[in-house]
Amino acid sequence: MTRSDYPVLFVISEISAFFVLLLFFTLRAEMPGVHSTLVGVQWGLFILSPVIHFLFLRFFSQWSSLVQFAKFCMISFSNLVIDFGILNLLIYYSGVAEGVLYSVFKAVSFILANVNGYAWNKFWTFQSNGAEGWMNQLVRFFVVVGVGLVINVAVATYVVTEFGGSGGSISSTVWANIGAAVSLLITLFWNFFGLKYLVFEKKS
Secondary structure: OOOOHHHHHHHHHHHHHHHHHHHHHHOOOOOHHHHHHHHHOHHHHHHHHHHHHHHHHHHHOOOHHHHHHHHHHHHHHHHHHHHHHHHHHHHHHHOOOOHHHHHHHHHHHHHHHHHHHHHHHHHHHOOOOOOOOHHHHHHHHHHHHHHHHHHHHHHHHHHHHHHHOOOOOOOHHHHHHHHHHHHHHHHHHHHHHHHHHHHOOOOO
């Protein structure tokens, strides 16, 4: 862990804090208790988030082989809350949480979250700063993201379609988020290995 990591950690942590608050704002009807608690500590979250990120990276810095993965995990968390935040913002204003439009919303939120992830992973996690072969790298990135998008949307849509419409005490909005969570977990591994070995690999 170096001094150059500090400003990056701060920006990533503040982005994550903002989208966490946005997420729970849009879900306040589903989780009124959690939302009320966050409203009371919302400004504290912007202070607490950098501290948590710093301690997380500092802990994994004890093992040099895990630093890269720790950085990827923090960026993946920011991707997660951006993905969920934008998805729920679209659901909140449209009132639609299933069907074809849900798949469109999920695709939009997934793409925007991955734009965030691409920038941070390129210049910070994998430190692929060279301009050589940038076009090939960009093509590989979109191939990896494209495959990840298909996996992400397909899994999320399957969960919502198969389980979300079955009734019960769980609302369609909650099922929409369950579908997003399952799909995000699966694509997390695809993204890490795809970015590390297919996009940002360092040639000897």
